[in-house]
Amino acid sequence: MNFKTCIVDDTNQKQGLDMIELMREYAQDPMGGKKDLSEDVKNNLVASPAQIPSVFSVIAYIDKKPAGLINCFEGFSTFNCKPLVNIHDVIVSAN
Numbered sequence: 001m002n003f004k005t006c007i008v009d010d011t012n013q014k015q016g017l018d019m020i021e022l023m024r025e026y027a028q029d030p031m032g033g034k035k036d037l038s039e040d041v042k043n044n045l046v047a048s049p050a051q052i053p054s055v056f057s058v059i060a061y062i063d064k065k066p067a068g069l070i071n072c073f074e075g076f077s078t079f080n081c082k083p084l085v086n087i088h089d090v091i092v093s094a095n
Contacts, residue, residue: 001062008057010050018059018066020045026069026091068092 008015020042026032037045049055054075060068071089076082 002064004061004064005058006061008046008059010046015059016046019057019069022059022066022069022091022093023089025093026089065095066093067095 006015008019010016020037023045024037024042027035027037049057049071055071055073057069057071059066069089069091070087073086073088075084075086077084
């Protein structure tokens, strides 16, 4: 088994398509509301977050197949006076 992670590159078409498919799987799950993503979301899901420097996504691949995704937002902890990362979505493919 070959495991790899990478930060999603909005210029990499395969990573973008993999991100959309993982988000669609999550959206159609009961935890995601059991509804597919709208066409607008599917068309803008990769490009829109790329315009915000503090947002990034990481895809996990197993044997070159998309297996998981996290969507993250950089923030700041006032209690620790240090940067932090907030994880917004955690997706693990049923496949």
